[in-house]
Amino acid sequence: MAVDMQELVEDSVLLQCRVNETPCEEFIHPTTSLLDFLRENLLLTGTHMGCMTGHCGACTVMVDGSIVKSCITLAASVQRKKISTIEGLGEKESLHPVQAAFCEESGFQCAYCAPGMLLSTVELLNETPDPSDAEIRSALSGNLCRCTGYQSIVRAVRTAAKLYTADKETQE
């Protein structure tokens, strides 16, 4: 007799949320991680997988403005919430100041960690517009980078803080 995995678990659930400002509605398996949902259902592959255990930060996204590790967040738990991924931050012609700063300072090499680093930086700068180096290093402690030794990343966050403040001032 065939064993069907679908039978071993609850039925699919309907997930309704906003991803990068776009409303979305999808039936998902209740054990689907937010990471898989973003990558496989929505094809938003800018969010990366590095461990699936919550330790590397490559999968960092924002849920209602706070960063979470999407690999250990169940997609079903973000019901009616606002998700922001790296794709929503800014594009080539309209880079977000944090993105511009990472480009300017070469705050990445392979850039596999970059989406997570950038979103962690956005959260840091929203809370602490002018962070010290120690605050920067501690804010990035959930994001591993194997290429840069963090030096250019810290420099990029410093530059981002300047651009971000300037950007906000012009907006005001």
Place this chain on the structure above:
Amino acid sequence: MTKQYVGNSTSTLDHAAFVSGRSTYTADHIFPNQLHAHFVRSTHAAAKIKRVDLSGAERVSGVVLAMDGMQAAEHLDPIPHFVDPIVFGGKTTNLRCLALGQVSYFGEPVAVVVAKDKKTALYAASRVNVEYEPTQAVLDASDAIDSNAPRVVPEWADNMLMQVPFGGGDCAAAFEAADHIVKTKLKVHRQSVQPIETRSYNAVWDHRESAITLYATAQNPHPLRYVLTNALRMPENKMRIVTSASGGAFGLKMHGHPEEALICLLAKLTKQAVKWIENREECLLTGGREQEHEVDFAINADGRILGIRDHFLANVGAPGGTPGWGMAFLTGLSMPGPYDVADLDVLANIVVTNKAPWSSCRGYGKEVTALALELGIDKAARELNMDPVQLRYKNFIKSDAFPKKSATGLIYDSGDYQGVMEKTLQLIDYDGFRDQQDALREEGTYAGIGVAYELTPEGGALPGTLVAGYDTSTVKVDPSGFVTVLTGVTDPGGGNRTGIGQIVADELGVEFEKIRVVQGDTQSCPYGFGNYSGRSTIVGGGSAALAAQDIKLKIITLAAVMMEVPEETIEIAGGIISTSADAGSQMSFVEVCYAAYTRNYDIAACIEPPLESTRTFKPGLISHTPDEEGKINPYPSYSNAAYAVVCEVDIETGKVSLKKFAVVHDCGKTINPILVEGQACGAVAFGIGGMLGEEILVDESGRQLTTDLVDYTMPRAADVPPIALGHHDTPNPITFMGLKGAGEAGVGGSAAAVVNAVNDALKCLNVEVLELPVSAPIVWKAIQAASLGSTETES
């Protein structure tokens, strides 16, 4: 020629894509009807396989195929080694993608399941039933060389994969003659490179052509194609390998891994796209660097090192297809590093055990050479009560001695080791720290300073293997003046594409933004060898420059005809063509390119279209013809660097924190300072991490205990101190533009500096840690043991 881009910190090509989540990595490819594979892995380090029962998995709905080693062997020949040990006089063995009859390490692939989605594949794999008959595992190299030890490969007479002597001169006489002999016993632990992107493969079967396209995290796509088509018994031209953006490689993605051929086979059998993404636990199985050294120095009273003896054991795990084992060979070949020691006796004992095979690791064994030499020199300095820096100065090869042939036959191109070290000491304020050290101690702070040197042969070529010294690039200029560079070298994520783009932009005199660099596609790129050994900018940049020069000549010829001026008056810069014969007249680069394609029967008849050229750059100095002692020089380039670090040790907990770090390196000419700096800082973080926390542990039966990134503690932002960087470049006289390569250097030097700093901090307590890592528990234990020892002597 004015250089607009080379030497400047041009930002990474396509940087906007990288920071907006729009670059494509291998795992990002998802094809229609995509299938997913999951491996069943051995739960024993050594066992006979009695039976593999796949029926449980086959009954799960959504499963397309399940396979064990016997079935795999029907379709797949053994996978060729990246570099077969037999080429170097070692032993060889047939490498199977799925275990056949026995397993020889924990985590070895035993069976595989393919299903319609990841979850189903994972679930079904858990229903494969494997019956094992465990046998005794041998885990330590010192146990494995015992004549009674169980054999890792049953058909071998012993567990010695290879035993290679390196050296020259008369070491015994040097030890006879010396005033002092300093012995250093050193244990380097098993580490792993762990890029944040793990390996992944996605194979797509083309039914019409009976061909496979493999999307792979691979550093060397062309040589991988050779390996895979051989194993799959298919023509080499029926496979295309495509590498996408790389999420870090560091040697892990050099091929020979069993999953590569297997995923291709599964695509062929299912006639669909089959994908596998390595999970972190699987990735942590790959290791490297586990070596035990006994380094003896014969030293004269004035500090001159007369001879070095180092017979070492390398525990390379079970035989594997990746070139991991070769690292231990390089550890021997790279002795005696930057030191002028002619009497050298090194014996590399490369031993197999029932641990998972090594993959190659950044540093490729040369980092262990640095550890052995640099920890040894510091120990000598402590024992002879000499300053460790002065001891190095006494023994460095002098800057006027190049080219210099080492005791193992390498030919060093250039260098100024003492100059590099002096700059490093200034950067870290060595004397200033020494002045304060005692005062700090009185305040209860155990601070220490450590220095180390590392010489890194780069750009290696091995005769009779697909590890070549040369590489090839094609440059194409379109009628609209856009430039495509297709190159045989690949980018592991460090930015060599940008460096190559800068070089071509300068050679052609066009804007950097017009350049596109394509790498890692066997269908469009010229045959090439990918990335390893810090070679990519040397040979990729060198060959692209040659090809660009060819095209530039055509453009100059044509422009001269069009402008009716002599060729030698033509200048091209920033996309504008001007002539010194007439200050007022100029043309755009684009206009001339268009004419090159469209006016070939009149004005452009003077050149042969298209504007394309393929050229190879083959660095000199490499010599594969053995000299009178049978030695070869496989390297064109010897980058080198000095490292210095200040640390503090909390003697209550053993925790080491790093306060300051300085590096000065000589990587020849720098194409892009900000990218080279990034490489250097990354290597330092590797070195630091390897010494402060990263360690792969197995239990007494050989089951791996290190399974996630909490067990394997790589450095986080707060663990790495600010790094002061300096350059002291002595251009390589024989490579393109004097490049020496950057990227591989730095792991060993920084690791050694950290250990030396810790031992400097603890010297006043008579504590010396030479069994690595210097993680908190190990340092704490050493402090406890010393204080117990001293109370015992007191009482």
